[in-house]
Amino acid sequence: MKKGIAFFLFVITFSITMFADSIVEYKVLSCDTLSLIARKFDVYMETILDYNNIDDPNMIYEGQILKIPSEDGVFYTVKEGDTIGYIANMFFTTISLLLGANNLVPSSTIYAGQELFIPEEIMYILEYSSANSAFKWPLCGVISSKYGWRIHPVTGEKSFHEGLDIAAPEGSPVFSSKNGIVTFAGENGGYGFMVEVRHSNGFYTRYGHLSHIDVTVGQMVNAGSILGRVGETGVATGPHLHFEIRCNGNSATLNPLEKLPSRAVLVYSEKYSGSMNAGGE
Numbered sequence: 001m002k003k004g005i006a007f008f009l010f011v012i013t014f015s016i017t018m019f020a021d022s023i024v025e026y027k028v029l030s031c032d033t034l035s036l037i038a039r040k041f042d043v044y045m046e047t048i049l050d051y052n053n054i055d056d057p058n059m060i061y062e063g064q065i066l067k068i069p070s071e072d073g074v075f076y077t078v079k080e081g082d083t084i085g086y087i088a089n090m091f092f093t094t095i096s097l098l099l100g101a102n103n104l105v106p107s108s109t110i111y112a113g114q115e116l117f118i119p120e121e122i123m124y125i126l127e128y129s130s131a132n133s134a135f136k137w138p139l140c141g142v143i144s145s146k147y148g149w150r151i152h153p154v155t156g157e158k159s160f161h162e163g164l165d166i167a168a169p170e171g172s173p174v175f176s177s178k179n180g181i182v183t184f185a186g187e188n189g190g191y192g193f194m195v196e197v198r199h200s201n202g203f204y205t206r207y208g209h210l211s212h213i214d215v216t217v218g219q220m221v222n223a224g225s226i227l228g229r230v231g232e233t234g235v236a237t238g239p240h241l242h243f244e245i246r247c248n249g250n251s252a253t254l255n256p257l258e259k260l261p262s263r264a265v266l267v268y269s270e271k272y273s274g275s276m277n278a279g280g281e
């Protein structure tokens with residue numbers, strides 16, 4: 001009889017451990033904030049926001065059920081035509097690390113709809129050589145419209161394009177270009193869902209048309225922190241990122257291609273070097 005109880009307790013303990021090893025469900029309390037919940041579960045806010053596909057980080061409410069992975073990172077749903085190599089590039093990581101994180105081997109096949117987990121520590125460990133560049137690429141994609149005068153793709157009128165458009169499939173991860181503090185995260189007219197980050201020396205960056213946002217205002221981010229996912233919210237003709245580098249205390253824009261490194265070679269980066277989070281109490 002006692003043996004039976006002991007075995008029963010063992011089974012219960014084992015199941016709880018297994019459950020906690022993957023994803024826990026949490027019901028939001030009236031006094032909860034995202035940062036409190038993140039602290040409670042020892043994960044980044046980005047992990048919670050991304051996993052729950054929350055469009056607006058200000059919109060969490062009492063009684064809401066949040067799913068919280070036990071490890072920091074994001075999920076990616078494989079699309080038709082994706083390869084492991086392409087997904088690795090998208091997350092600025094290596095094929096072997098991506099395979100390892102998902103218990104796959106080089107001969108494994110992936111299929112549309114499959115969920116891959118990209119742990120935080122393997123994201124953005126590769127970057128384009130940036131010896132003289134203060135900013136890093138926010139997204140792996142194709143430049144679809146440059147900074148400067150152009151015929152607007154929606155209005156058909158001549159207008160000044162204040163940023164760089166980088167096209168990539170909906171759901172591709174968007175990373176912070178430099179360390180800083182999030183000053184805007186939400187809907188902003190033609191930008192759609194937009195994140196703005198303030199950096200040192202009066203520089204700001206903006207990330208527009210996101211499908212959802214993974215950060216909140218006031219949050220510190222590093223170069224390579226995930227900010228959200230590519231979408232086509234606001235005024236857009238297809239999924240892409242509108243990326244702006246602003247200067248003079250946010251009053252003017254400049255050509256991002258003048259500040260970004262050449263995209264010729266991907267190199268290993270020292271993750272979080274030059275982090276603003278360094279320091280003591």
Ligand SMILES: [Zn+2]
Binds near residue numbers: 145163165
């Ligand atoms: Zn644009």
